[in-house]
Amino acid sequence: MDPSLFRFTVEARAPGALARAGTLWTPHGAIETPVFMPVGTQATVKTLTPRDLVDSAVQILLANAYHLTLRPGAEALREHGGLHQFMGWSRSLLTDSGGFQIFSLANPRRREGAQGSLVKVTDEGVWFTSPIDGSRQFISPERSVDVQTLIGADIIMALDECSRDDNDEEEAERSLRRTHAWLERCVARWHEQESNKHDQPPQALFGIIQGGNSRRLREESARFVTGLDLPGVAVGGESIGYSRGMTATILDWIGPLLPHDRPHYAMGVGDPESFFMVVRRGIDMFDCVLPTRLARHGTLFTRRGRLRLASAAWTADSRPPDSSCNCYTCCSFSRAYLRHLFKAEEALGPHLATVHNVHFCVRLVRDIRSAIVQGRLDEYEQEFLGAYQGGVELTD
């Protein structure tokens, strides 16, 4: 891999915090960090066209190698010239390996649509049953890198075992050992793949810090992953993004151990209040399905808090959802019209809501970056959080 194609520079740091404004170059362009990455699991950010994403200044999308391998298939994507070409997206892409999805399959009571008993994890890899056609599938660290090479995203993720947070320390430690062993195998295969490339653009492998809710294991994992000198370092786990408090605690433990000259990615962070929290702790990249999923169910982020479109409060309300927002939805439609679309179960409702939530998150993180560059992160955070009511639902 030519490392200059994945150069990461830091342009500004917030005084007294780990927060920084940087730029990450990939073969598909420069990404200004911190950056929110919308999720396009199945080669589409649900309801949005690439045009919509460019309109909202999206710089990088996340897709999922687990889903794409099952459908349309990694080899099929390769034949179509890779995922960028397939989905018509010319900016940067990142694929997750699917470790978290296998965790979801194995723990049905925690996540939707799962088939616990059909997942078998060994040191060699994971056997699971395709939810699409019932076929028996095998994924190993090597196969995970291979399929992500075929898919062709700019950034690829190591296969990890995303352990349950209610595991005891012994189980957690066993799981972490496996994750680290898998990471070493991923790195070896990635070097092999990179050195075999001819015309294909290089890809950057990120390792993932695990360790559950144990400080000892998290610190050990941070040192291990950092020591591999990879182009980027990620933080994963059941709590990350899911519990704001635990996410903050874990990032406080590992923040000082992360490499200064590499991008740091927190996997699964997608609510506006957490953006400030993770950026302050040195995180440069984050993704989550929350903004797009909430949108499809009719809940919008606004500068004042969450707005539920189906609420009867908006029946006669001609105001845009968020008067300070310049997205297509807020520039063009009233709360009353959006409410009508959701009440009538019209597909345009989820689309327009998704346009807004993606735009909102991207713009908020861009504003956070500007505040870091201008040396006024504290003021901007106070200003934003002073007006933002978090999970509370707006009624006027």
Place this chain on the structure above:
Amino acid sequence: MDPSLFRFTVEARAPGALARAGTLWTPHGAIETPVFMPVGTQATVKTLTPRDLVDSAVQILLANAYHLTLRPGAEALREHGGLHQFMGWSRSLLTDSGGFQIFSLANPRRREGAQGSLVKVTDEGVWFTSPIDGSRQFISPERSVDVQTLIGADIIMALDECSRDDNDEEEAERSLRRTHAWLERCVARWHEQESNKHDQPPQALFGIIQGGNSRRLREESARFVTGLDLPGVAVGGESIGYSRGMTATILDWIGPLLPHDRPHYAMGVGDPESFFMVVRRGIDMFDCVLPTRLARHGTLFTRRGRLRLASAAWTADSRPPDSSCNCYTCCSFSRAYLRHLFKAEEALGPHLATVHNVHFCVRLVRDIRSAIVQGRLDEYEQEFLGAYQGGVELTD
């Protein structure tokens, strides 16, 4: 009503046919005819934004007063500044009265989602039960004009009784008498509404020719409706658009009786082959849910015939759906990607398919207009129908 705001001019006629190229002015712009009108029943063309519609050069949309009266309500639309403002559409609008929908409610075996026994038609008007909240609703010719005045489309339709084509001649005649009586009441109320207007833009009322499949009744209805000197004349009925042969026969009967200086609207015509057929018989405007409904189910119109996106034939096909089409979908995506979206049940699939089918129909009718202006309608029809395989499904 200021008639100059609804001026209709004919710029060219096809030799040996009733086909003509014209322009219809409304308070929201000039419409070049013949014109295909996409259907936005509930104040949205399903899955499309107004921006998408403008991109495809859509000139006029159809909405449905029956649906809009039930939700969000005609008075609510008036409070929002009318339907244009509510849905963010600045070009022309037409509302259908809902006669056809009441027919559908009364004849569940013929149409979906219906509650036959709950519709009671009298000379005064129609009682029916709202499928949304079960409330008892009444619509009369006067109320129909009133709600369409509140909704504020540029063109409004008279309330008619859309009778069943398997009625015997006596029933059909009774139904036609009622439709004509209702039309006279609509005209009276429309004059009243127009003369009471202050700031509201004028609206044009179109009458509807009915008469089932009886030549005598169709001719009688054509003379009656034409004799009222309305801004436009429509042709309705169960067969129109539904049976291509019967539509042609009915239009052959009444074509010579239609006023030369007014626009002629065939209600419910939406398949490409029928576009030529109705335009040849003097039709200037037509609408149908077919192109948008087929799209949502994954069937695209192409210059060579219908293409079913979910077909396994496209798994490895990197070609656009229609290589001669310049819509966003055909310019940006392959058959393989669109197939993937439909297989994965992603909302982007129906959206991109709808973008294409609307673009295809609008462009085809614009090309038909150009052919009329250039005096080569016969050649263009032969060229198009020579390549187009109609209902046959493409396999390569």
